[in-house]
Amino acid sequence: MEPLIKVEDLHKIYNPGENEVRALDGISLEIQKGEFVAIIGHSGSGKSTLMNMLGCLDIPTSGNYFLNGKDVSRLSDNALSEIRNKEIGFIFQGFNLVANLDAVGNVELPLIYRGLGKQKRRRIAVQALKKVGLGTRMKHKPNELSGGQQQRVAVARAIAAQPPIILADEPTGNLDSKSTKEIMNILKALHTGGRTVIIITHDDEIASQVHRVIRIIDGRIEDDYLNEEREDTHYVF
Amino acid sequence: MGQFLEYVKMALDNIRSNKGRSFLTMLGIIIGITSVVTIVSIGNGLKKDVVDASNEQNNTVTIQANEDEVTDTKIITGDDIAYLKTSLNDSVQSVSAAETSIGKTTTRKGTFDTYITFTTPDYENAQYTSPLVKGKYFTDNDVSNANPVCVIDEIAALYLFGNTNVIGMSLELAVDSGIQEVTIVGIRETSDDMMEVEQTYQMMGMEKSISTLEMPYTTAESFGIPLDAFSSVSVTVYDPEDASKTASSAVQILNARHQNLGDAPFMQQKPLNLSDMFGSIMDGVTAFVALVAGISLIVGGIGVMNIMLVSVTERTREIGIRKALGAKTGSIIFQFLCESAIISGMGGLIGILLGGALTALISALEIGGIHAQLSWPAVVVATIFSCGVGIVFGIYPARKAARLSPIEALRRM
Numbered sequence: 001m002e003p004l005i006k007v008e009d010l011h012k013i014y015n016p017g018e019n020e021v022r023a024l025d026g027i028s029l030e031i032q033k034g035e036f037v038a039i040i041g042h043s044g045s046g047k048s049t050l051m052n053m054l055g056c057l058d059i060p061t062s063g064n065y066f067l068n069g070k071d072v073s074r075l076s077d078n079a080l081s082e083i084r085n086k087e088i089g090f091i092f093q094g095f096n097l098v099a100n101l102d103a104v105g106n107v108e109l110p111l112i113y114r115g116l117g118k119q120k121r122r123r124i125a126v127q128a129l130k131k132v133g134l135g136t137r138m139k140h141k142p143n144e145l146s147g148g149q150q151q152r153v154a155v156a157r158a159i160a161a162q163p164p165i166i167l168a169d170e171p172t173g174n175l176d177s178k179s180t181k182e183i184m185n186i187l188k189a190l191h192t193g194g195r196t197v198i199i200i201t202h203d204d205e206i207a208s209q210v211h212r213v214i215r216i217i218d219g220r221i222e223d224d225y226l227n228e229e230r231e232d233t234h235y236v237f
Numbered sequence: 238m239g240q241f242l243e244y245v246k247m248a249l250d251n252i253r254s255n256k257g258r259s260f261l262t263m264l265g266i267i268i269g270i271t272s273v274v275t276i277v278s279i280g281n282g283l284k285k286d287v288v289d290a291s292n293e294q295n296n297t298v299t300i301q302a303n304e305d306e307v308t309d310t311k312i313i314t315g316d317d318i319a320y321l322k323t324s325l326n327d328s329v330q331s332v333s334a335a336e337t338s339i340g341k342t343t344t345r346k347g348t349f350d351t352y353i354t355f356t357t358p359d360y361e362n363a364q365y366t367s368p369l370v371k372g373k374y375f376t377d378n379d380v381s382n383a384n385p386v387c388v389i390d391e392i393a394a395l396y397l398f399g400n401t402n403v404i405g406m407s408l409e410l411a412v413d414s415g416i417q418e419v420t421i422v423g424i425r426e427t428s429d430d431m432m433e434v435e436q437t438y439q440m441m442g443m444e445k446s447i448s449t450l451e452m453p454y455t456t457a458e459s460f461g462i463p464l465d466a467f468s469s470v471s472v473t474v475y476d477p478e479d480a481s482k483t484a485s486s487a488v489q490i491l492n493a494r495h496q497n498l499g500d501a502p503f504m505q506q507k508p509l510n511l512s513d514m515f516g517s518i519m520d521g522v523t524a525f526v527a528l529v530a531g532i533s534l535i536v537g538g539i540g541v542m543n544i545m546l547v548s549v550t551e552r553t554r555e556i557g558i559r560k561a562l563g564a565k566t567g568s569i570i571f572q573f574l575c576e577s578a579i580i581s582g583m584g585g586l587i588g589i590l591l592g593g594a595l596t597a598l599i600s601a602l603e604i605g606g607i608h609a610q611l612s613w614p615a616v617v618v619a620t621i622f623s624c625g626v627g628i629v630f631g632i633y634p635a636r637k638a639a640r641l642s643p644i645e646a647l648r649r650m
Binding site: 052055057058077078081082084085086090092094096097098099100101109110112113114115157 | 240243250251254554555557558559560561562563564565566567568642643644647
């Protein structure tokens with residue numbers, strides 16, 4: 001079967017020339033549909049750059065990136081926008097909610113850019129918020145919500161458009177242990193539900209909770225292994 | 238772009254959440270549009286007033302000696318004038334000729350500057366003269382006997398004697414080289430124009446008024462001014478439509494009476510086309526002032542651009558989020574353009590309303606006697622221009638916003 005994500009010899013070089021920084025230095029990897037992957041590395045290891053590449057937020061200096069078999073490494077800005085909208089649900093460390101929109105408004109954002117009508121959008125957004133347990137907080141603005149609740153809004157936004165890939169960049173980085181557990185449970189449930197979930201983290205504890213761990217050091221894949229000992233708990237969503 | 242309304246709503250939401258700032262940004266446009274609309278409306282009203290006023294003149298025509306045909310232009314005699322009056326039909330209100338001079342009047346109250354009109358009896362009904370309120374006008378008899386009589390206006394009577402019961406009283410008039418006792422036979426109402434002149438003099442602190450005095454033209458000689466004929470005669474008709482016909486018959490009659498002087502010793506004085514002249518002057522002045530006011534619109538536009546740039550910087554993160562979630566370059570440009578166009582469009586709308594209100598106020602209060610008239614072309618141009626300002630000055634910030642790379646934008650905290 002064709003892998004969902006296939007990366008070949010990906011390079012990203014900043015400041016080419018004397019002071020060049022090789023953020024990615026020849027990454028090749030494949031991720032199958034339905035996998036639950038953690039990309040782990042210290043700050044400066046290149047994991048965020050890899051996440052930007054996988055999320056189609058940036059284009060590589062060289063190498064190829066096939067998403068669903070289609071080469072997306074040389075696409076235009078607008079084409080990448082469309083792919084992000086359809087294929088990828090983002091969850092960020094800093095939540096990245098729009099401050100002057102309420103919870104529903106934030107969840108509706110990707111649906112607006114997909115071109116859905118007002119009522120359909122509202123219905124999908126409300127459903128997504130209920131799924132993450134925020135059915136009673138829909139009209140709250142981000143500053144009226146706790147960190148954990150904000151991140152759940154962000155998760156609702158990521159899953160609302162039903163993208164095949166969930167890309168989470170340090171999703172628990174700003175959260176306390178209780179909220180961390182909640183968010184991880186939601187991500188595990190998403191994986192169980194058939195989504196491909198990729199978490200970028202520096203935290204070994206988080207990495208130990210997923211199936212497959214890819215460790216990045218200095219822009220290269222250092223290690224790529226399966227957490228065999230992990231219990232296969234099924235979280236019901 | 239199919240979701241036009243979505244972007245308008247986003248823009249409105251953002252304007253609403255920054256009410257104070259949005260209003261201050263609009264203020265520049267509001268002031269610009271208000272001034273342009275008001276100024277053009279005032280110009281419009283002034284032009285109409287001037288054109289109306291100069292069109293009024295058309296019921297008087299002036300026949301003058303043709304300078305190309307005759308050497309001495311003082312050829313219209315009292316007889317000519319009397320003959321014209323009887324020859325022309327009933328449509329004629331007045332046929333008169335006049336020469337003016339400046340002198341001094343002395344009464345017990347003192348000596349006053351005086352403006353003297355040496356004229357014919359029919360001057361009583363000439364254009365721009367007010368009705369008599371006391372006594373009567375001097376007569377043909379007074380003219381033929383060169384009787385030293387005069388008609389003065391009310392305000393002059395008040396200055397010269399302290400009251401208006403002055404019929405039969407005399408004053409001492411000095412003009413040119415002569416001094417003479419003159420008896421008052423009639424009093425005219427002071428015209429509104431003269432009242433205004435009086436008020437102006439008083440405001441300027443001039444105590445003594447300039448009185449006006451009308452006398453039989455034949456009395457001029459006794460002051461040392463030879464005046465037995467005039468170089469022009471004014472014919473006033475009741476109905477302005479008769480003016481040109483009356484003018485040509487008056488010219489014919491005079492030419493016939495003075496055949497010995499040549500083929501056509503008389504001609505109608507070309508009326509100055511004041512309405513066109515003033516109209517185009519007013520248009521020019523209005524356009525110039527409106528242009529100056531229009532510059533404030535550009536300043537307002539720069540204000541919009543400045544705030545939009547600030548907004549882009551402030552909302553870098555939001556733009557990053559939107560782009561990460563799938564917003565295309567066009568969507569971001571459109572969102573920001575909508576915002577600047579709405580801000581300046583709303584400013585324009587408020588400016589038009591304010592300008593309309595100011596115009597109505599100026600008209601209602603007749604400030605400076607101006608009847609301002611709302612200029613619809615100015616309103617239409619102002620609307621288009623204000624939205625245009627928003628779009629033109631919004632493009633740069635909007636492009637700046639749309640070109641942000643999502644990772645750069647998200648990285649900024």
